[in-house]
Every structure is written in C-alpha cells, then in structure tokens.
Amino acid sequence: MAAAPATAGSSKPASVPLQPLPRPATLVADGTRLDGRGLEEFRTVFLDTRVISRAAGSAYAEFNSTKVMAAVYGPRQGERRFGFSDTGRLNVEACFTSFARREGGRQAQRAAEKELASCLAAALEPSVDLGKLPKSVLDVYVMVLEAGGSEAAVAATAASLALADAGVELFDLVAACSVSDVSGQLLLDPSAAEAAQQRGGLLLAAMPSLGEVTQLQMSGDWAPGAARDALELALGGCAQLRAGMRDTLLAAEAARQQQRRRDGGDGGGGGGGGGAAAMQE
Amino acid sequence: MQADISDAEKLYIAQGVAQGVRNDGRGCHDARPLELELGVVAQANGSARLHVGATDVMVGVKVSLVSPDAAEPAKGQVFATVECSSCASPEFKGRGGEDWGIDMAAALQSALQSSLDLGSLVVLAGKTVWAVHLDCLVLNDGGGVLGALSVAARAALAVTRLPKVEVTMGEGDDDEPEIELGDDSEGTPMGVTRVPVIVSVAQIGSRCVVDPSAEEEPCASAVLHFAVGPGGRLGAATKTGAGGIPQPALLEMLEAAQQLGPKVLRELDGFLAASAAAASARAA
Numbered sequence: 385m386a387a388a389p390a391t392a393g394s395s396k397p398a399s400v401p402l403q404p405l406p407r408p409a410t411l412v413a414d415g416t417r418l419d420g421r422g423l424e425e426f427r428t429v430f431l432d433t434r435v436i437s438r439a440a441g442s443a444y445a446e447f448n449s450t451k452v453m454a455a456v457y458g459p460r461q462g463e464r465r466f467g468f469s470d471t472g473r474l475n476v477e478a479c480f481t482s483f484a485r486r487e488g489g490r491q492a493q494r495a496a497e498k499e500l501a502s503c504l505a506a507a508l509e510p511s512v513d514l515g516k517l518p519k520s521v522l523d524v525y526v527m528v529l530e531a532g533g534s535e536a537a538v539a540a541t542a543a544s545l546a547l548a549d550a551g552v553e554l555f556d557l558v559a560a561c562s563v564s565d566v567s568g569q570l571l572l573d574p575s576a577a578e579a580a581q582q583r584g585g586l587l588l589a590a591m592p593s594l595g596e597v598t599q600l601q602m603s604g605d606w607a608p609g610a611a612r613d614a615l616e617l618a619l620g621g622c623a624q625l626r627a628g629m630r631d632t633l634l635a636a637e638a639a640r641q642q643q644r645r646r647d648g649g650d651g652g653g654g655g656g657g658g659g660a661a662a663m664q665e
Numbered sequence: 666m667q668a669d670i671s672d673a674e675k676l677y678i679a680q681g682v683a684q685g686v687r688n689d690g691r692g693c694h695d696a697r698p699l700e701l702e703l704g705v706v707a708q709a710n711g712s713a714r715l716h717v718g719a720t721d722v723m724v725g726v727k728v729s730l731v732s733p734d735a736a737e738p739a740k741g742q743v744f745a746t747v748e749c750s751s752c753a754s755p756e757f758k759g760r761g762g763e764d765w766g767i768d769m770a771a772a773l774q775s776a777l778q779s780s781l782d783l784g785s786l787v788v789l790a791g792k793t794v795w796a797v798h799l800d801c802l803v804l805n806d807g808g809g810v811l812g813a814l815s816v817a818a819r820a821a822l823a824v825t826r827l828p829k830v831e832v833t834m835g836e837g838d839d840d841e842p843e844i845e846l847g848d849d850s851e852g853t854p855m856g857v858t859r860v861p862v863i864v865s866v867a868q869i870g871s872r873c874v875v876d877p878s879a880e881e882e883p884c885a886s887a888v889l890h891f892a893v894g895p896g897g898r899l900g901a902a903t904k905t906g907a908g909g910i911p912q913p914a915l916l917e918m919l920e921a922a923q924q925l926g927p928k929v930l931r932e933l934d935g936f937l938a939a940s941a942a943a944a945s946a947r948a949a
Contacts (some may be wrong), residue, residue, distance in 0.1 A: 493745075510909035586902070596909030600889060602902035605779060608923055611899045612916065619912060 409473040411566055411578055419448070419575065424617060426561075426573045426625070431542075431632040433549040441550025447573065449532030454542040456550040458584045459520035472517030476505040478526040478539065485531045499588035500526070500536055507540040507560060507589035507599035513553040519555035522552060533576035540589050540599070545629055549636075556591035558598055559625035563588070565606065570614050572621050584610070592626040674735040675884045676692070682869045688936045689718070689878060694921055696864075696876040696929065697809070699816060703824050703940055704750060710798075710852075711825030713763045715817040718878055719807025724799060724817040730788060731796040741786020745774040745799040747814065752804070766777065769811050772863065773799065776892045781822075788830050789842060795827060797855075808879035811890055813832030815863035816933060822860060823937050836843040846876050861892040861900045862933070864926050868910050875925050886910075889918050893926025894931075 411418055421427065428446040436442035439455035446452075462473060478501040480493055489555060503528060512522070524547065526539045540560035548554060564574035564582035571578055584604035590597045597619075606614070678688055697718040706712035709725035710732055733740065747770040749762025777799070786795040798820070801814050829847030867877040867885035876887060886908025892900035899922075904910075911919070 443770045492923070506904060506907075584899075590912070591909060594909065595912045597912060597915050598909045600902055600904050600910075600915070602891075602899060603779075605773065605894075606899040608897040608899070611923075612919060615915065615919065 407580065408577065409583060412569055412571070412611055417571065418577070423569060424572045424621075426621070427575065429625070431545060431628060433545060433632060433636045437552065439546070439550070441546045441548070441552070443545035443549055444544065445538050445540045447532070447534065447538050448575065449530055450535050450538045451529040451532075451600075452535065452539045452542045453527045453529060454539065454546040455525045456543075456546045456552065457523040457525070459517050459522050459552075462519050462521045468519065470515075470518045472512070472514040472520045472522060474505055474509050474512060474514065474524060475521050476501045476508065476524045476526070476543070478504060478528070480528045480531060483530075484528050500539060503536050503587070503599065503601060504540055504543055508543055508547065509597040510596065511544060511554050511556055511558045511591055512547065513555060516553050522547075531576065533574050533579050533616055536587050536601075537558070537562045537573070537589070541625060541629065546630065548633055549628075556596075557596045557626050557629050558589050558591055559622040559629060560587065560589035560599070560620035561618050561625060562586065563618045563621070565604070565610055565614065570610065570617055570637075572617055575665075584614075586611075586614055586618060587624060590619060590622040592619075592623040669806045670883060674880070678881055679870050682872050682874055682881075685872070687874060687878075688880060692814035693872060693874045694925065695927055697878070699929070699936075701817075701933070701936055703820060703937075709821075710828075711821045711823075712924060713817045713820035713824070715813050715820070716808060716818075717807070717813045717876075719805055720810055720813045720879075721803075721805035721807070722810065722813045722817050723802045723804060724814065724821040725802075726821045728795050728825065728827055729740050729798070729799065730830075730846075732792060732871075733787070733794045739787055739790040741794045742796040743774060743777045743781060743783070743799070744796065745777065745801065745818075747773070747801040747803065747818045749806075756760070761895055766803075769814060770801070772811060772890065772892075772901065772903060773801070773814060776815065776863065777818070777822075777860055779900055780894065781862055782856050782859075786827075786855065787932070788844065789832055792842070792932045793844060794812055797822075797825075806879060807931065808882050809865050809876045812863045812865050812876060813860065815892070815896045816929065819857055819860045819862060819930075820933060820937060822855055822857045825855055827855060844883050847873045859892040859894055861898075862883040862926055862929050863890050864922040865890050866917070866921050868906075868908065868914060871911070873914055875921050889922070890916075890920035891919070891926070893922055893930075895927060895930055897927055899923070 413428055430446040432444045434442060435444045436455045442455040444453050478497050524543050526543050528535050537560040540558055544558035561573055563586050564571045564579055566582050571585040582600055583607040587597035646665040666877050687771050700716040702714045706725045707716045710728050711726040714723045747766040749766050788794060799818055803810055806938050832845040833847040866875050867888045869884050885906055887904055887906035887910050891902045891940055
C-alpha cells in the first residue's frame with residue numbers, strides 16, 4: 385500500500401497494518417536466550433505492595449514487559465443469591481488493558497479474561513483460610529497492564545502478594561511460574577516470543593513452604609520424561625520466587641514501621657502528618 | 666460433578682482409600698472396564714457410545730465442508746460441544762450443566778486440535794477445508810465423564826470416514842471450482858493415532874486414585890486431568906477441586922496417568938481393530 389500523506393481534507397487516516405510478533409529462528413544459542421538469560425533464569429523481577437490506596441491490599445509485579453496489578457477488597461458480606469455458606473468465597477476478576485495484547489479482538493480478549501480469572505481462582509483458593517470467613521466474599525481484581533509472556537503466572541504471584549498485603553489469613557504465599565518446551569529445551573519464565581514457539585507449555589502455582597501445588601495447567605505436546613523435568617524446574621522456580629515475595633513483604637513492613645516510629649518521634653498532631661513528615665526528611 | 670453423599674459416607678470412602686481399598690473393589694491404580702458400541706447414530710459420519718461403570722456417554726462426529734479460518738488457511742477445523750442431559754444428574758437441570766459442558770468441550774477441543782493432523786483436512790488450499798464437529802452427550806454421570814468422553818471421541822473419530830471429494834477446476838481463472846461429494850462408504854479414515862485419552866487422577870487424603878467414580882469425586886481435594894497419548898506422551902493437563910496437592914503426590918499422579926493412558930489406548934485400539942476385522946468379514 386502506498387503511504388498517502390495525511391492531508392487535512394482526507395476523511396479517514398490510512399490504516400496501519402498490524403505488526404506481527406517477531407519470530408526469530410533461534411531462541412537459544414549456547415545456553416543463552418535472546419534476552420541474555422540462562423535457560424533456568426527469571427526475567428528481571430520487580431515486586432511492590434500497597435500500590436492502590438483504596439484497596440485492602442494490593443501489589444504490582446513486573447517481569448520485564450509483563451506488568452500486572454492486583455488489588456484485594458473486602459472481606460464483605462456475600463450476596464444473598466449465593467445463600468448461606470460456612471466458608472468464604474473468593475471472587476476473582478481479571479482483565480487485560482486494551483493495549484495489553486498484540487493479537488485478538490474484543491471477543492478473544494473477553495474469553496482470555498474469563499479463562500485467566502478461573503485459572504487464578506483455582507491457584508489462589510487453596511492458599512486462603514476461607515473457613516475463617518463464613519458468609520463473606522473476598523474480591524480479587526487483577527489487571528494485566530502489558531502481556532509480555534507468562535502473564536497468568538505473574539498475575540497469580542501478584543494476586544497472592546496482594547492477599548498477603550491485605551492481611552488475609554493465608555496458609556502460604558502462592559508463587560507461580562511457567563515453563564516452555566522450545567525444541568527440546570526447557571525455558572523457565574518464557575517471554576511472549578518464546579511462548580509463541582513452544583511445543584509444550586505449563587503453568588504451575590505452588591505454596592512452596594507447605595510443599596503443595598495449587599494449580600497445574602499444561603498444553604501442547606510433552607515427551608514423557610520432559611513433563612517431569614519441567615514440573616521439577618517449575619517447582620524450583622516457585623520456591624525461588626516465593627523468597628522474593630517474602631522479602632518484598634518484609635521490606636515493606638519494615639519501611640512502614642520505620643515511618644510510624646518517625647511519626648511518633650515527631651510528636652506532632654498525629655493523623656495526616658505522614659506524608660508531610662516524609663517531605664521534611 | 667458432585668454426587669449427593671453424606672459426610673459419614675465420605676469418611677468411609679476416604680478411610681478405605683487410605684488403606685488402598687475402594688468402594689467398588691478396585692485398586693488405587695485400576696480403571697473401570699470400558700464397554701463400547703460403535704456406529705450407534707446413523708446420521709453421523711462416525712459415532713460411539715461408551716459405558717464406564719455407571720457413566721454413559723455418546724459421541725457423534727459430523728464432517729462438513731467450510732471455508733477456512735482467515736488466520737489459518739491451511740488447516741481444517743475441529744469443534745466440540747458437550748451437552749449434559751438433565752436426566753444424568755440433578756445438577757444439570759435447567760442450565761446447570763452448561764458451564765460444565767463448556768469446560769469439558771474446551772478441554773476436548775484443545776486435545777484434538779493439537780493431536781489431529783489438521784493439514785490433512787484441507788480439500789482446496791485456502792478455499793475449502795473439512796470441519797469436524799464432535800457432538801458429545803452425557804447420558805449418565807457416574808464419575809470420570811471427561812475421561813469417558815475422550816475415549817468415546819477417539820473411537821468415534823477412528824470409525825469416521827471423510828467422504829471422497831472430487832474437485833473440478835473451472836475453465837477460466839474466475840470460475841469457482843466445483844466440488845462433488847462421494848459416498849461415505851468409500852471415504853478415507855482420519856489419522857487418530859495421536860489423539861490422546863484423558864486420564865483423571867484424584868487426590869483423596871494422602872493417596873491418589875485413578876478414574877474416580879461419582880462417589881469418590883466429592884471426597885477428592887483435587888483432581889488432575891491429563892491428556893495422555895501413545896507412549897505416555899502428555900498433552901494438556903488441568904486441575905479441578907479447591908485443594909492443594911503435595912509435591913511428591915503430583916509426580917506420583919503424573920506417573921499413574923502416564924501408565925494408565927497407554928493401557929487404555931491399547932485396549933481401545935485392540936477393540937477397534939477387532940471390530941473392523943469383524944465388519945470386513947461380514948462384508949466379504
């Protein structure tokens with residue numbers, strides 16, 4: 385198509401063709417991936433908590449270009465239509481921003497959101513002590529800001545971090561990671577470009593300290609031995625991720641305590657002075 | 666789906682499983698025997714009805730010529746639907762079975778899409794391909810429905826013949842090619858060797874049992890469904906149930922599925938070969 389210069393008189397701008405995802409021929413060379421990682425290495429992980437002030441708990445997780453925000457509201461009273469229940473209910477809703485994914489129309493996006501929500505609910509439910517929350521509902525909202533691969537795993541990790549930040553009683557943190565089988569090699573935490581060329585993929589969510597698996601989803605085609613190896617790789621990845629999640633929570637709590645101590649030391653008028661005190665430092 | 670059983674019954678089943686005994690006399694790694702009928706629906710291109718214990722399912726395969734998906738012009742199409750008869754379980758009344766049916770249909774469809782040779786379903790590149798419609802009906806839910814559906818689906822696909830097609834190209838460039846359908850009986854079979862069966866493994870207490878019955882399903886804290894192909898190759902896997910699975914148990918469940926899957930496939934293929942031989946002997 386000849387690129388016609390946009391003039392003031394033209395009624396419609398010329399449509400821009402969709403850029404397909406780049407499909408490099410070789411993803412792994414000499415045990416190093418395209419982005420410089422080793423086969424069993426995570427992307428650069430950044431975790432943060434309490435990013436949404438109105439929520440009971442919230443978290444942000446960024447694995448390079450995969451960016452997810454999670455918020456937990458509640459517990460609140462359950463809707464009447466669900467009737468009485470002596471255990472609580474986890475209501476998980478997930479959405480992708482309209483610019484999160486390259487491919488797929490509205491309908492495909494809605495289907496993906498539904499699938500992600502049910503996958504997250506299964507991953508998180510075993511970790512929450514719902515017996516302590518009769519007749520109640522916990523709302524977990526997850527927003528995928530940018531989908532750069534393994535978004536379900538990153539979303540589960542962020543959601544669990546948000547639950548912990550909300551002070552919900554948990555049996556353990558849920559850490560989740562994906563593994564892709566790309567031409568016989570197992571890649572931990574695949575990027576979108578790697579996942580697009582996988583022969584088999586799996587998502588594993590686990591509570592590493594309890595040693596329990598909360599969600600497993602496999603797709604594609606796995607050789608008998610490779611599946612086992614991949615599971616073990618993913619379990620190791622989850623344990624590693626959990627350590628990072630724990631550090632994030634501890635650091636955030638330590639920072640808050642320090643803040644409180646500083647506020648107390650000022651002896652000022654009390655409430656509302658937190659932000660100002662920080663500014664004076 | 667959940668059978669309506671009391672807590673005392675659940676405890677009885679769970680304690681039995683803890684000692685390696687199941688309420689129907691099976692061992693933990695034994696599946697129920699399969700009872701298969703082929704060609705039960707005259708209108709379908711291939712069909713099968715399967716009894717596994719109390720579970721009763723029916724699968725019909727219909728093929729039709731359609732224009733291919735714009736994104737994948739060189740691939741045939743596979744669609745699966747699962748209908749849960751409201752007679753099968755009280756939970757299916759009204760629209761109760763719909764969501765469950767949709768989940769199972771998605772599992773079957775993805776298993777078939779990755780195992781059938783979709784390239785061989787192309788009739789005229791970019792213009793016409795075969796669409797394979799798999800219509801599944803759950804007549805009775807006695808546990809392990811997804812597994813039963815996958816076995817019946819493989820059987821129904823194995824007896825399906827794609828009708829012979831004759832394509833006559835038009836004279837000019839603009840003429841649409843003419844497609845003529847032949848008779849069903851002289852059609853070509855579809856390649857189903859890689860189509861997996863789905864094996865369900867349930868975690869009850871600290872042990873796992875394969876092919877759970879309707880009474881065992883509500884006792885399970887979690888159930889893993891593995892699609893297992895020949896030689897123990899794994900396809901999709903999903904988890905249902907609200908409990909966690911201890912890590913060593915996960916690997917044990919994987920192994921149990923990888924052992925049972927090829928066994929079921931061998932049994933099924935033996936039956937299909939025997940019935941095909943019987944049919945050709947009748948014809949001769």
